[in-house]
Amino acid sequence: MVVTREKVYTRVGDDGTTGLFYGGRVAKDSSLPRAYGAVDEAQAVLGLVRAELGRENELNDALVHIMRDLWVLMAELATLPENRHKLADGKSRVTAEMVTKLEHMIDALDEKFTPPSEFVVPGQNKISALLDVARTVVRRAERHAISAAPAPSQAGPYLNRLSDLLWTLARWQEGESLPVRSVTD
Numbered sequence: 452m453v454v455t456r457e458k459v460y461t462r463v464g465d466d467g468t469t470g471l472f473y474g475g476r477v478a479k480d481s482s483l484p485r486a487y488g489a490v491d492e493a494q495a496v497l498g499l500v501r502a503e504l505g506r507e508n509e510l511n512d513a514l515v516h517i518m519r520d521l522w523v524l525m526a527e528l529a530t531l532p533e534n535r536h537k538l539a540d541g542k543s544r545v546t547a548e549m550v551t552k553l554e555h556m557i558d559a560l561d562e563k564f565t566p567p568s569e570f571v572v573p574g575q576n577k578i579s580a581l582l583d584v585a586r587t588v589v590r591r592a593e594r595h596a597i598s599a600a601p602a603p604s605q606a607g608p609y610l611n612r613l614s615d616l617l618w619t620l621a622r623w624q625e626g627e628s629l630p631v632r633s634v635t636d
Contacts, residue, residue: 489592
């Protein structure tokens with residue numbers, strides 16, 4: 452028996468459109484692909500953080516959990532509003548419980564270090580710098596999600612909390628943050 456592999460390319464999107472979860476096609480530069488594309492980019496940056504970390508540590512475990520959540524988020528953002536009734540909570544639709552879980556993660560981290568009291572200069576180390584890049588990509592995804600999945604969707608709140616969590620993770624990984632102003636300013 453010969454098994455034939457499907458090609459990675461289909462040529463269907465050459466017309467500038469993309470297919471969505473549960474059907475339908477939209478322009479690649481419309482609100483849905485912009486939103487889930489930014490989430491996909493954030494997930495790729497988190498993968499870069501994981502590659503720098505190594506596998507057996509607390510941060511890696513947290514990132515894997517987040518990255519799995521991002522698949523759920525992308526499924527929701529890749530679905531036309533008229534098809535969202537087909538989504539399943541926690542599997543293809545973000546839930547309030549997923550947002551709360553991020554809040555608990557932030558609260559637990561807050562107990563591990565003293566957060567800076569002013570703006571900081573990013574880049575104390577590679578891991579914290581990559582987490583800050585991921586945070587800024589998540590903020591962009593949040594802006595796009597506002598039009599792609601308006602309330603009562605939990606996509607926006609999830610991304611808002613995730614950017615807060617990434618900021619907190621970056622500061623935790625720095626150990627000691629470099630403040631924007633020095634003592635001599």
